[in-house]
Amino acid sequence: MPRAAIYARYSTDMQKQSSIEDQILLCTERMKANGDNLIQSYTDHAVSGASLMRPGIQMLLQDAISGKVDTVYAEALDRFSRDQEDIAGIFKRLSFAGVKIVTLSEGEINHLHIGLKGTMNALFLKDLADKTRRGLRGRVEAGKSGGGKCFGYDVVPGEDRGERVVNVVHAAIVKRIFEDYADGKSPKAIAKQLNRENVPGPSGKGWGQSTINGNRQRGTGILNNELYIGRLVWNRLRYVKDPDTGKRISKLNPEEEWVVQDVPELRIIDQDLWEKVKSRQAGLTRKPELWQTNRPRNLFAYLIKCGTCGGGCSTVSKGRIGCSNARNKGTCSNKQTIKRDMLEEAVLGSLREHLMDEELCKLFCEEYTRHLSDLNKRHNSALHLYREELAQLEKEKSALVKSILNGVPGDLLKDDAVRIDGRIKELNRKLEGVTERPALFEPGMSARYRQEVERLIDLLNSEHHRSEASDLIRSMIEAIVLTPAEDRDGPIIDLVGDLAGILSIASERGSSSIVDDLSNLNPDECEALVAGAGFEPATFRL
Numbered sequence: 001m002p003r004a005a006i007y008a009r010y011s012t013d014m015q016k017q018s019s020i021e022d023q024i025l026l027c028t029e030r031m032k033a034n035g036d037n038l039i040q041s042y043t044d045h046a047v048s049g050a051s052l053m054r055p056g057i058q059m060l061l062q063d064a065i066s067g068k069v070d071t072v073y074a075e076a077l078d079r080f081s082r083d084q085e086d087i088a089g090i091f092k093r094l095s096f097a098g099v100k101i102v103t104l105s106e107g108e109i110n111h112l113h114i115g116l117k118g119t120m121n122a123l124f125l126k127d128l129a130d131k132t133r134r135g136l137r138g139r140v141e142a143g144k145s146g147g148g149k150c151f152g153y154d155v156v157p158g159e160d161r162g163e164r165v166v167n168v169v170h171a172a173i174v175k176r177i178f179e180d181y182a183d184g185k186s187p188k189a190i191a192k193q194l195n196r197e198n199v200p201g202p203s204g205k206g207w208g209q210s211t212i213n214g215n216r217q218r219g220t221g222i223l224n225n226e227l228y229i230g231r232l233v234w235n236r237l238r239y240v241k242d243p244d245t246g247k248r249i250s251k252l253n254p255e256e257e258w259v260v261q262d263v264p265e266l267r268i269i270d271q272d273l274w275e276k277v278k279s280r281q282a283g284l285t286r287k288p289e290l291w292q293t294n295r296p297r298n299l300f301a302y303l304i305k306c307g308t309c310g311g312g313c314s315t316v317s318k319g320r321i322g323c324s325n326a327r328n329k330g331t332c333s334n335k336q337t338i339k340r341d342m343l344e345e346a347v348l349g350s351l352r353e354h355l356m357d358e359e360l361c362k363l364f365c366e367e368y369t370r371h372l373s374d375l376n377k378r379h380n381s382a383l384h385l386y387r388e389e390l391a392q393l394e395k396e397k398s399a400l401v402k403s404i405l406n407g408v409p410g411d412l413l414k415d416d417a418v419r420i421d422g423r424i425k426e427l428n429r430k431l432e433g434v435t436e437r438p439a440l441f442e443p444g445m446s447a448r449y450r451q452e453v454e455r456l457i458d459l460l461n462s463e464h465h466r467s468e469a470s471d472l473i474r475s476m477i478e479a480i481v482l483t484p485a486e487d488r489d490g491p492i493i494d495l496v497g498d499l500a501g502i503l504s505i506a507s508e509r510g511s512s513s514i515v516d517d518l519s520n521l522n523p524d525e526c527e528a529l530v531a532g533a534g535f536e537p538a539t540f541r542l
Contacts, residue, residue, distance in 0.1 A: 004069070024043075057090075061090070152228065153227075227266060307483025315340070495542055
């Protein structure tokens, strides 16, 4: 019985969880009617279709390419993606793997659907964005809110959306911040004082210096918000998604594209106080974007997190790492610190301890080689079938030519000629520049693996090559969590990310079963799995 999978997605938190269940139910009915057998359902919850950086779709593509699925069902083609490039890429990969796509709206998907529906979905996204921006601009030009909350104001409920009024309590806090800064206090000192007095911040939590200082060029932060002087500025920033990561990032628009409206009824700060603050800011020589061009000064900079409050950790004294919130804001009780060199040695020492077992290296390399060999065989088999089909089509083409020479009318053979010629061109495109992959034989891989791990550790301890080697280690670590411990001098260290998963497998699994584990890992039973699409990042305690 053909093996089938179902993919379901809903876009935002505004939609309901039941949307996923409804999609799966309808797809299951169609699948049973077609006589297919459900293998697995893949889902993405509250995730936009404008990017492929979704765990559900990535797992589906992996399983389909691995030959575990014959047909994929979905409610509609836009459930996979609304991006033309992405939907074409999904169709191309699944077609190469011999997997069909069937949707409830379009039926079995072909190249025509990809071209037309992909264009329609992309136009839908652009049209929706343009209409939304037109609507927001109209509200801003009428002196109303263009979206988002602003500390110091309350939204007026009712049908006339976008109306705001001054919140007297919050306005007093805003005025106090401006006065303290104009008197010479730093944003950091202001934030610590507000936190000591338990004054709630814009997010309802503690204050930070970036909340107050923000970015002058981008108009962010309490001290740079022109609404406080009765000047509403809209379209200063635009937000776009990175096509590679799917992350939403902001970019500064040219000043001539800004929409500015005077709203004197919303003024909180008088002009003299505003000018004093701007004058002091102008005297600062530090470039606000300088940090973006600097490489991390330390191996694990920006990756270390506090296990108590979840905030970042930084250097709190010479050579020691601790919670930044405990030091700068006073909002965290975690006062325990650890020497930087001890933390780095704990992570690098785990590499030596868990990744250098000779039998483990050998078994892993053998399994890796076997898996790549299977992929090469599958690739070569597909090439062989394409070449056999091409040879057969050439014979059929020659037979058609002979038939025409023997007097058979060309109109009778036209359809066959078009079909054969089209398929020949398609096969030639697939075979162009593609060669068979040689059988993989790596008798020395285990020894080289050990050498490379040793070399990596040496490079991390080398002044000349440390930065290049640290990029590799940092890319495999999502966070290093420091949790205070009462029964020991230093905090408990938890490593989170891909490296944690690798160390967990190496340390917790017996070497005799490594091959079986690598081939048959079950995500529902495995607690320490390398972080990947659809799985939570693995954690490893050092």
